[in-house]
Structure formats: structure tokens, C-alpha cells
Amino acid sequence: MTSKNLLTALLPLVSDLSRELPERERYRRLLEAMRALLPCDAAALLRLDGEWLVPLAVDGLSDDTLGRRFKVSEHPRFEVLLRSPEPTRFASDSALPDPYDGLIEGFHHHLEVHDCLGCPLFIDERPWGLLTLDALDPLRFDSIELDALQAFASLAAATVNVADRIERLALRAEDEHQRAEVYRQASGQQSKELIGQSKPHKRLVEEINLVGGSDLTVLITGQTGVGKELVAQAIHAASPRAHKPMISLNCAALPDALVESELFGHVRGAFTGALSDRRGKFELADGGTLFLDEVGELSLTVQAKLLRVLQSGQLQRLGSDQEHQVDVRLIAATNRDLAEEVRSGRYRADFYHRLSVYPLQVPPLRExxxxxxxxxxxxxxxxxxxxxxxxxxxxxxxxxxxxxxxxxxxxxxxxxxxxxxxxxxxxxxxxxxxxxxxxxxxxxxxxxSTAQENPASQLQTASSVAVAVGDLRQATDRYQRQIIEACLTRHQQNWAGAARELGLDRANLSRLARRLGLK
The missing domain is CATH 1.10.8.60 (Helicase, Ruva Protein; domain 3)
Structure with missing residues (x-):
């Protein structure tokens, strides 16, 4: 590899450093340049997050790789790369398992032997992550000069450093990360992240960051299984209370007789079996966040008592006359339509309005x-x-x-x-x-389903319909009508979800539907 080739590959990346680019696009261009400079079948950029390596960008690997979280201690090759200050190439007959075996895009046989090398990235002299290259040919990297990879790694480190700084300036992510790190250390658990790149997911994350910095009560709604508790944890981690505890209670898992004791605590002798004083969830969450899951299951009696605590911040343990003052941020979640529950008389209107200061809808997975x-x-x-x-x-x-x-x-x-x-x-x-x-x-x-066949197949179907009826406009309208109706059926008549699947703006889909007689 000549110095001219190296310079030609690096110059666009140097130019990118001064440009405002989305993080994802910046990393994509980085890997694209690396594959042009160092021919390989797959490349990846991974960030070190505690004991985990998180893929930020991949090229030549399957789409699901971006969702994986590699525990360093379970992948010996990653351990070797992170320990070495310089690029490392593994022998083609290395006994160390490769984390990407079976993940090379477009290949479905076992990849037991291939060429593999990687390089650690350092920012402020601390390990930040890895660049990895893989090839199916065991001899592919024979001609590569490791100095060239080292030079590229230095520029890659500058690239990720720029991306990090832009993100910190835009979202104040540095402070949020520090608060979340304190919380993770206190809980002794791996950080649970919200994984996704779709527009609905990004909008959700934006709302989480927006409301996280406030002290507003949040009502998280969404279907069963969408991850409402994970959203609640993300709101807490993005809040000034992140260094304080987040206490959770599933309101559907307890009978009414125990819900009050769990929420407000009790004193000794308050009821049969109360052998000692006990603090409730509100007191345990003092200074932090209380998450009430399945809040739609609370009885009207408990709703009234909760309303008082939310209004005044004061509570009484069961069996006690003494008041306790608490400072708690409340996050609630439900899969019920609480507005409808209010209209039917099964839910208190005043309590509902206290809960839904900031309603947050979690999109279903199909969208x-x-x-x-x-x-x-x-x-x-x-x-x-x-x-x-x-x-x-x-x-x-x-x-x-x-x-x-x-x-x-x-x-x-x-x-x-x-x-x-x-x-x-x-x-x-x-x-x-x-x-x-x-x-x-x-x-x-x-x-x-046939409605999700590839475009060529759909075009062939439309063409055959047109030939059969002899009128291209009518055949095209009929085919569009069938596609839209099938899509609406899959999305349970949700026009926004159908528009996203069809790749149309919702207003344009609405106009098209009216012209086709669907509205």
C-alpha cells in the first residue's frame, strides 16, 4: 500500500471532522473508507461500555449484529485486541472462537477459518473500543501493513471523539451518563438500553430525554410487552434523580389489602401479621423515583389515598397517625385506556389527570x-x-x-x-x-405474506393484472387498493403505521386512499 493510497483514503475522513454529520452516517463513512483502504468482507466499529462491547456500525455483517451486546470475557479475541496497544492479526488456524462466525452477510455456511485482525481505539489514552476486519480468505490480509491500520485507527479515534463531543454538546449526554453510571453501580446490574433505529423508536427516545430532565409525573401507555418498564428506567436514568433509587411496584400482582401496606408502609400491630414497623415504597423512593406498573388495576380507594400523597407529599403508614413527608417523582404505566375507564366510572378523573401530566405512548413492535x-x-x-x-x-x-x-x-x-x-x-x-x-x-x-413480497414480484403481479383487464389505470388503481387494504388490515386500521410500512407520508396516503375510494 502506497502513501498516496493511504492519503487518498484518509482525506475525506479528515474533511468529515469539520462537518456536522449524524453519528450513524459518520460511522458508516468511516467503515466504508476502511474497507476501501483495507479490503475485507466485513468490518465493525464497537464501543467499550464497561464489560460489554456495543456495535455502533457494521459493514458486511448481518443486520442483527447491531443489536448484539458482546460480553468481553466471553469472547477471547476481543480480550486480546483490547489488551494490545497495537493492531493484532490472528493466525488463520487460531483456536480462539471468532465472535462473527456465521454473521458475515450473504454467507450461510460455517466460517471456521478466515482472516481476522483488529485494532483498539484510544481516546484520552483510555480504551474506547475496537475496529475489526474479517475476511473469508485466510490469506487476505497478507499484504496489509499494520502501520496503515494503525494510522487509520488514529483517525477513527478522532472521528469518534468528534462524534462524542457533538453529542455531549447537543444533549448534555456527559452529565446524563455520569448519573446513569452512579445508578448502575448502586444497583449492581448491567445497564438496560433501549435498542432501535426506527423513526418511532427515535421519537420515543427524544421524548424520554425531554421529560427526563423534568420532575413531571409521566404516564406510560402501550400494549403488553412493548417495554414500558424499560422506558421508565430510561426516564429515571435521564433525570437529576438518577443517583437516587428507583423503586418499582406491580399494582396487579397484589390484592387490595396489601397494596396500601406496600405503598405507604405500616406500623407494628396494624393488622394480623404486622410484627414490626415497615417502610412503604414511597419512603424507600424518597428523593428518587417510584414506578407503578399496571396502575390501571388500582382500586378507587387506593387511588384516593395516592392522590393525597401526590398533592401534598405527605403519607401515613397503616396504623399510624404520624405524617411522613416524601419527595418522590412518580412514573406510572398501563396497557388500559384510562380515559375510557374514567368515562365508565371505574377510575377517578382527578387521579387520572394527576397521573397523565406527561403521557408517553410506546409504539408496538409491528410499527x-x-x-x-x-x-x-x-x-x-x-x-x-x-x-x-x-x-x-x-x-x-x-x-x-x-x-x-x-x-x-x-x-x-x-x-x-x-x-x-x-x-x-x-x-x-x-x-x-x-x-x-x-x-x-x-x-x-x-x-x-404476499403483500410483503419483493418489489419485482409485486411488479410482476401488477403487470399480470393489467394485461388481464386491458386498462392500465384501472389495473394500477385496483392493485394499489389491494395493497393498501392489506396493509391496513395488518396494522389494525392504523393509518400512521400503514404509511410507515408503505414508505409514504401519512397525508399523501390519505389523499391516495380518498382517490381510490377507500375513505
């Missing part, structure tokens, strides 16, 4: 497009680790089936499906495989 694959990657990596496999991946028909399915149970259904399917697929092998591939048959999902 999030390819987020299904990112979430699948996250769950696949979890199951791969638990099952002790080298790689757990999806076949092309499995990915198509996941994208076509309607997901009535949302993210929770997807999580359970991946775990169940992986276990069943493993049981079909007499010997434990190194790479386990889940097919559409393993997932036991319906095949993709």
Missing part, C-alpha cells in the same frame, strides 16, 4: 420495522452466551419471517420466541454445534 432484527440480535447474543455456543444466528428466511410477523405480544413475545426456538433447534442436534442457525421453521412463524 418499528427493522428494529425487530436489532432486538433479535440482542436476544440471540444473550441465548448464545447462556447456551455456550460459538455463534447463534438467523437464516435469511427466518429474518424475513420475523419482519413479516405482526407481533401481538411485542418485544416480550420476540424475546420468548428467540429463547424457545434456540432451545428447540439445539435439541435437534446429537452433538452440540459450534454455529447454530435458526430457520423460519425453527421460529414456527407464518411465511411472509
Amino acid at each position: 418499528r420495522g427493522k428494529d425487530v432484527l436489532l432486538l433479535s440480535g440482542y436476544f440471540l447474543e444473550q441465548n448464545r452466551s447462556h447456551m455456550g455456543l460459538g455463534s447463534l444466528r438467523l437464516s435469511a428466511d427466518a429474518q424475513a419471517a420475523l419482519l413479516a410477523y405482526d407481533w401481538p405480544g411485542n418485544v416480550r413475545e420476540l424475546e420468548h420466541l428467540i429463547g424457545r426456538s434456540a432451545l428447540k433447534a439445539l435439541g435437534q442436534h446429537r452433538e452440540r454445534p459450534r454455529i447454530l442457525t435458526l430457520s423460519a421453521a425453527d421460529l414456527d412463524l407464518p411465511s411472509p
Whole structure:
């Protein structure tokens, strides 16, 4: 590789440093330049987050890779790369398993032997993450000079440094991260993140960041399984209370007789079995956040007592006359239509309005497009680790089936499906495989509907209809009408969701539907 070639590849990236680019686009251009400079079949940029490596951009790897979270201690090659201050190339016969085996895009056979090298990225002399390159040809990197990769890594570090600084300036992410880190250390748990890149998901994250910095009461609504508790945790982590505890209570899991004790606490002798004083959830959450899940299940009596606490910040333990002052931020969640519950007399209007100061709707999984694959990657990596496999991946028909399915149970259904399917697929092998591939048959999902065939197939169908009737305009209108009706059926007559799937602006879809007689 000549110095001229290296300079030609690096100059556009140097120019990008002074440009305002979306983080995703900046990283995509980085990998694109690296693959032009250092020919390979796959490349990835990963950020080190505690003991996990998080993929920020991939090129040549399957879509679900972006949803995976690689635990460094479970991937020896990553450990080696992070320990080395310089680029490292692994021998083609290395016994260390490769984290990307089976994930190279467009290849569905086992990749037991290939060329692999990587380089750590440092920012302020601290390890920030990794650049990795993989090739199917074991000799592909023979001609690569590691100095060139080191030079590229230095520019890559500058690129991610710029991206980090822009993000901190725009969203004050540095302070939020520090608060979230304190909370994670206090809880002793891995940070749970919201995974997705779809427009509905990004809008949700924007709202979380907006309301997180306030002290407003938030009512999270959405279907069962969309991840309302995860949203509540994200709001807490983005708030000034992040260093304080977040206490949760599932209101549907307790009978009415115990809900009051759980919320407000009790004194000794307040009821049979109350052998000592006990603080309730409000007191435990003092200074922090209280999350009430399934808040639609609360009785009218408990609603009235909760309303008093929300208004005054004062509560009494059961069996006590003493007042306790608490400072608690309340986040509630429900899958019920509480406005309808109020109209039917099953819910207090004043309590509902206290809860819904800032209503936040979590989109169903069927409206999030390819987020299904990112979430699948996250769950696949979890199951791969638990099952002790080298790689757990999806076949092309499995990915198509996941994208076509309607997901009535949302993210929770997807999580359970991946775990169940992986276990069943493993049981079909007499010997434990190194790479386990889940097919559409393993997932036991319906095949993709004809309405979601590829464009060429749809064009062929439309063409045959036009020939049959002899009138192109009428045939085209009929075909568009069928496509829109099928899409609306899949989205339960939700026009916004149908517009997103069809790639149309909602207003344009509405105008088209009126012209076709659908409205």
C-alpha cells in the first residue's frame, strides 16, 4: 500500500471532522473508507461500555449484529485486541472462537477459518473500543501493513471523539451518563438500553430525554410487552434523580389489602401479621423515583389515598397517625385506556389527570420495522452466551419471517420466541454445534405474506393484472387498493403505521386512499 493510497483514503475522513454529520452516517463513512483502504468482507466499529462491547456500525455483517451486546470475557479475541496497544492479526488456524462466525452477510455456511485482525481505539489514552476486519480468505490480509491500520485507527479515534463531543454538546449526554453510571453501580446490574433505529423508536427516545430532565409525573401507555418498564428506567436514568433509587411496584400482582401496606408502609400491630414497623415504597423512593406498573388495576380507594400523597407529599403508614413527608417523582404505566375507564366510572378523573401530566405512548413492535432484527440480535447474543455456543444466528428466511410477523405480544413475545426456538433447534442436534442457525421453521412463524413480497414480484403481479383487464389505470388503481387494504388490515386500521410500512407520508396516503375510494 502506497502513501498516496493511504492519503487518498484518509482525506475525506479528515474533511468529515469539520462537518456536522449524524453519528450513524459518520460511522458508516468511516467503515466504508476502511474497507476501501483495507479490503475485507466485513468490518465493525464497537464501543467499550464497561464489560460489554456495543456495535455502533457494521459493514458486511448481518443486520442483527447491531443489536448484539458482546460480553468481553466471553469472547477471547476481543480480550486480546483490547489488551494490545497495537493492531493484532490472528493466525488463520487460531483456536480462539471468532465472535462473527456465521454473521458475515450473504454467507450461510460455517466460517471456521478466515482472516481476522483488529485494532483498539484510544481516546484520552483510555480504551474506547475496537475496529475489526474479517475476511473469508485466510490469506487476505497478507499484504496489509499494520502501520496503515494503525494510522487509520488514529483517525477513527478522532472521528469518534468528534462524534462524542457533538453529542455531549447537543444533549448534555456527559452529565446524563455520569448519573446513569452512579445508578448502575448502586444497583449492581448491567445497564438496560433501549435498542432501535426506527423513526418511532427515535421519537420515543427524544421524548424520554425531554421529560427526563423534568420532575413531571409521566404516564406510560402501550400494549403488553412493548417495554414500558424499560422506558421508565430510561426516564429515571435521564433525570437529576438518577443517583437516587428507583423503586418499582406491580399494582396487579397484589390484592387490595396489601397494596396500601406496600405503598405507604405500616406500623407494628396494624393488622394480623404486622410484627414490626415497615417502610412503604414511597419512603424507600424518597428523593428518587417510584414506578407503578399496571396502575390501571388500582382500586378507587387506593387511588384516593395516592392522590393525597401526590398533592401534598405527605403519607401515613397503616396504623399510624404520624405524617411522613416524601419527595418522590412518580412514573406510572398501563396497557388500559384510562380515559375510557374514567368515562365508565371505574377510575377517578382527578387521579387520572394527576397521573397523565406527561403521557408517553410506546409504539408496538409491528410499527418499528427493522428494529425487530436489532432486538433479535440482542436476544440471540444473550441465548448464545447462556447456551455456550460459538455463534447463534438467523437464516435469511427466518429474518424475513420475523419482519413479516405482526407481533401481538411485542418485544416480550420476540424475546420468548428467540429463547424457545434456540432451545428447540439445539435439541435437534446429537452433538452440540459450534454455529447454530435458526430457520423460519425453527421460529414456527407464518411465511411472509404476499403483500410483503419483493418489489419485482409485486411488479410482476401488477403487470399480470393489467394485461388481464386491458386498462392500465384501472389495473394500477385496483392493485394499489389491494395493497393498501392489506396493509391496513395488518396494522389494525392504523393509518400512521400503514404509511410507515408503505414508505409514504401519512397525508399523501390519505389523499391516495380518498382517490381510490377507500375513505
